[in-house]
Amino acid sequence: MEEQIINFIKNLAETNIQITYLTFFLSSFLQVTFPPYPGDSITILSGYITTVSNSFKMADVILITICGTLLGSYIVYKIGYIKGDEVLNYRWVKKFLPKKKKSKAQRMFDKYGPGAIFLSKFIPGINTIIILFSGIFKIKPRIVYISFVAAALIHNTALVLLGRFLGHNMDYITSILASYNTLVLVVVGIIIVIAFVYYRLLSKNTTE
Numbered sequence: 349m350e351e352q353i354i355n356f357i358k359n360l361a362e363t364n365i366q367i368t369y370l371t372f373f374l375s376s377f378l379q380v381t382f383p384p385y386p387g388d389s390i391t392i393l394s395g396y397i398t399t400v401s402n403s404f405k406m407a408d409v410i411l412i413t414i415c416g417t418l419l420g421s422y423i424v425y426k427i428g429y430i431k432g433d434e435v436l437n438y439r440w441v442k443k444f445l446p447k448k449k450k451s452k453a454q455r456m457f458d459k460y461g462p463g464a465i466f467l468s469k470f471i472p473g474i475n476t477i478i479i480l481f482s483g484i485f486k487i488k489p490r491i492v493y494i495s496f497v498a499a500a501l502i503h504n505t506a507l508v509l510l511g512r513f514l515g516h517n518m519d520y521i522t523s524i525l526a527s528y529n530t531l532v533l534v535v536v537g538i539i540i541v542i543a544f545v546y547y548r549l550l551s552k553n554t555t556e
Contacts, residue, residue, distance in 0.1 A: 365403045369412050376416030376504070380424055383444045383476045391504055395511025410508050417500040421479050425492055428483020435480065445477045453477045462491045469499035 361368045372394045379387020391413050398404045428435055435441060436450070452474060456464040465487070468478035482492050 361397050361401060361404070368397070368404070369408070372409060373412045373416040376413040377420040380417060380420030380476055380479065383473065388507060391507040392511035395508035395513075398508075398512055406508060406512060410505050413504045413508065414500045417504060418496055421496045421500070422493075424476060424479045425483040425496075428480040429486060430483075432484055435484065441480070445480070449474060449477050450481075453481050457481060457485065462487050462495065465492060465495035466499045469503050 372390070375385070375387055375390040375394075378385040379391075394404075394409045394413060395406070398406045398409055453464070453468075456468065456474070456478060460467060462482070464478055465482050468475045479496075
């Protein structure tokens, strides 16, 4: 399915710019709402297309994919928030989000709390169920939305950039996606630690 979608978008980009942008938006949306969809690969492809056609601007591509991700995340969160535990009995949840992933999501929430929402974006196969649980657990919307925006901004921007510089070799990119997710988490962790240390030092200097 992934190869067919990629070929379809490549051909579409040569004939209809507006529909191609809409496809990037829907792709990011489906990645969250329909977990089997190969959203990461399509986002990478969108970055690559900015190198082969001047009609596609990188900033526009990043923005449109982020919007698709945020809309999908919002809908999944609201479904969980409104329906509660009842949603876990839905057929599509049982089919695409097996019990093993639900247990993993529960452990992540137990360990990281609301931070699991941000972290899950960089762990393949767990993002949608974490978002759903954030609604079921009635986590405050403000925390959830900030996590959505921060994760989508970092994740989608990184993928588009990856596609822009390495998109000519999709096989190679696919092979390093797992390493990419780990690398992003490490970088984000380092930034958080540096920010925390800076804040503590600043607070100490202010009180002296």
